[in-house]
Structure formats: C-alpha cells, structure tokens
Amino acid sequence: MKKIAIISVLIIAVISIGFFSFIKLNPPLVSGTIGSSEDKQSIVISIGNKGFMNVKINGVLVNNNKEPLDKKIQLSNPLKGFIVADNFGGEEKEYGITNIKDVIIEPNTDPSSQLKKVNNGTATENDESYGLSIINGKEINEVIINYRYLGLSFEKNIPIQQ
Template sequence: MKKFILIIALSIIIVFAGLYSFLKINSPLVSGTVGSTQDNKAVVVAIGNKGFGKLKINEVLVNNYNEPIKLKIQVTNPLKGFVLSKTFDEKEFGISNIDTVDIESDTSPITQLEKMNDGTATINDKSYGISVVHNEPIERLHITYSHFGLKFEETVSVNNP
C-alpha cells in the first residue's frame, strides 16, 4: 500500500513538473505588429494568447524597466484595428485599464492576420493591443504576465528609425 501511494505521489509530481516546464518553454503571450509615433514616445503593440486559458497582464515597463507615463490596453477586432494615440480618448477602440482585461486564448496576432487575409475575420474576433506613452523614445517593452498562476516576462523590441 505504501508503494502504491508513493508511486501516485511521484506520478503527480512528474506531471506537474512536466506541465510547468512545458508552459515555461512555450510562453503563451505573443506579440505582433508594433506601431509608433514618429518620435517613438507612443507605441501600440499587438499581443495575443496562443495558449489555452486566459492570461493576465501584470505590469508593462519601458526601456530600462521604467514606469511609462500612460498605459492602456485596446480590445478591438481585426476589422477595426488599433489606434495610435497619446491621449487615449478614442473610446470606440475599446481602450481600457490594463488590469481590467484578461487576454483570451486563441487570439494570436498571426491568427488574426491569417483570418483577415482569408476573409474569415469577424467583429466577434478579439484583438488586443498594449498602448504605451513615455517621456522618452521607447525602445523596449517588458511585459510581465501570469498564466495558470505562473509568472512570465516577455520583452518586445520597438524598432527605432
């Protein structure tokens, strides 16, 4: 009986270790198109979730891990697209506080682009974009997020002219 319990316990540990390793290696957050103002002080980065289950953006920092002046998330659809703004007054583009939005699964920007190219995109498809404004040109975004209780960090480079 002790052997049976030990085998079950070890099996559970191995399954959780395997799942943890899989999630760490296959980060679910993906980024797509990056749009910026001419001075690169405002950017919008298309993001999505290629994993299963929702993910939550915890923090977005710029360049050398500095707090941005303004930070929002756009929830729209591929037919409407994103707006690049320094004011975030464009309510019709679904601009929200980043802590109020969960990124749903199967929302990869690549998948959205394929749907647009195939003519199968609808207004029910969700597209997400992180909008950031900073007082100096933005070179990198450091996105910290959680997925199934695990913390991840993704760095997105913004190509400067």
C-alpha cells in the same frame, strides 16, 4: 499498497513538473505588429494569448525598467485594428481603450492566427484583438510586460526596432 501510493505520487509529481516546464518554455503571451508615432514616444503593440487559459497583465515597463507616462489596452477586432494615440483623450470608447488592470486576455487570440483569418476572409467583428498602447515622454526602445498565467509569473521583452 504503500508501493502503489508512492508510485502514484511520483507519477503525479513527474507529470506536474513536466507540465509546468512546458508552460515555462512556451509562454502564452505573444506579440505581433508594432505601430508607433514618428518620434517613437507613442506605440501600440498587437498582443494575444496562444495558451488555453486567460492571461492577466500585472505591469508594463519601458526601456530600462522605467514606468511609462501612460499605458492602456485597446479591445478591438482584426477588421477594425488599432490606433496609435499620443494621449488617451477622446478615443476611449471608439477604440475600446481601457485600463490594463480591467482586461483579461482570452485564449486563442494570437495576432498571427488573426492575421491569417483576415487574409482568408474569415475574420469577424466577434474575434477579440488586444493592443497594448503606451505613451512615454522619451523614445521607447523596449517594452517589458509582466503577466500571470496559471498562477505562474512571466516576463515578455519586446524590442522596438529603430
């Protein structure tokens, strides 16, 4: 009886370690198209979740781990797209611009799969798209997104091409 219990605990431990290793090696948050203003002080990055559970963004930094002037999430759909804004004045309602802390990124919202839907003509207004909008006083060269998935912390670095 003791052997069965020990073997069961070992099997569960091995499966758990394997599962969490797989998740760490295949992070769920993915990025797609990047749009920017001419001076690259305002950008929008198409982001999505290729995992099977929700993703929660904890924080966003730019360049050398500096806090940007402002950051928001755009809730849209593949047919509507996103807007590159140099301020968050009047477009909030029209483009679904909201605070990052108020948004949970749903599963199966990978930007590349949504682009395939658009190209195939199967995209609808019910498909969720997420755009990370960042405004900074200086040119943005890199975006660092800190997020949680299944209770684990992740960090995604996105270089912004010159």
